[in-house]
Amino acid sequence: MTIAPVAVFHSPFSSKFGIPKQSGVVETLKGEIVFLPAYRNPDALRGLEAFDYLWLIWDFNANRHHAGSLMVRPPRLGGNKKVGVFASRSPFRPNGLGLSSVKIEMIEWASNRGPVIHVLGADLMNGTPIYDIKPYVTYTDAHVNARSGFVDTNQWQRLQVVMSDEVHAFLLSRGFDEERIAALKQVLEQDPRPPYQDNPDKIYGMPFMGADIHFRVKGDVLTVLAL
Known part of the structure; x- marks a missing residue:
């Protein structure tokens, strides 16, 4: 399957250093989703104003090597203990795809860049390609009592x-x-x-x-x- 970006993310971070390790941990951090010309049509966003959160599917484009070891060292474990790559949110993944939940601050429907989605709480670097955008739906996406593995026992x-x-x-x-x-x-x-x-x-x-x-x-x- 060949996939291509639909948008580019604008962020205060020009490098990977300092970017929050998960989306939502810095709730006031502002960012913008600016669509590529082929998708600068308000019809593509129609109905989105009724949602509070989005899922972003994006590219770890600043990582030189996507497919590395099948074992990784999560920061939450101090960077010295390994877990399986599929039991982590490590950016070094077989296909280099990121998944983030961000809050919609506002939708700018008409600008010289087309419609722009202003969001809060993202963990993306400036210039990150976005492959897809989906609304966050509470009845399927929120699991209040779910276990979170090593995250539960290693507080940040x-x-x-x-x-x-x-x-x-x-x-x-x-x-x-x-x-x-x-x-x-x-x-x-x-x-x-x-x-x-x-x-x-x-x-x-x-x-x-x-x-x-x-x-x-x-x-x-x-x-x-x-x-």
């Missing part, structure tokens, strides 16, 4: 983010507003570092909305450094 620990007034003012000068700064802090709370790195002296850099965010982590405190 959020970091405390410290940002000085100087850094805050700099971000405002670069076009960030308070809402975007809050989203950045929520992204950093998720600990963007590779799970096997815990060097309190190492300075990390993360591109976000055109700014290069530098930070250091000591214990459970992440400090954003002068930019």
Whole structure:
């Protein structure tokens, strides 16, 4: 089967580093779904305004090798314990397909880019090809009491983010507003570092909305450094 993108995702992330490890964990993170010319017809979205969430099927296009080992190391397990690729959400998959649930913030029906879907909570990099879009339906897609394997027994620990007034003012000068700064802090709370790195002296850099965010982590405190 040959598949082709129907849309491209626009995101604050120009690289993989820092992207939330799952959709929905940073609920205020904004993104846009911009359709390719062949699909820029409002008829293709008719009825979508009655739904709150979407499923996105997309391409891990930033991964050089899709088909790797059949065993992977999930970040939730510290990056040092293996499980089967089909028992994980690892981006290194046989066919490199991603699946994310995102919230519809609004639908821009008429623009110079055609209809645009504005969404919240995505875990996609800027420029990611989207192959299909399906509405989220609660009576089949929500399973409240379902088990979640190793996720149930290995809780993700959020970091405390410290940002000085100087850094805050700099971000405002670069076009960030308070809402975007809050989203950045929520992204950093998720600990963007590779799970096997815990060097309190190492300075990390993360591109976000055109700014290069530098930070250091000591214990459970992440400090954003002068930019």
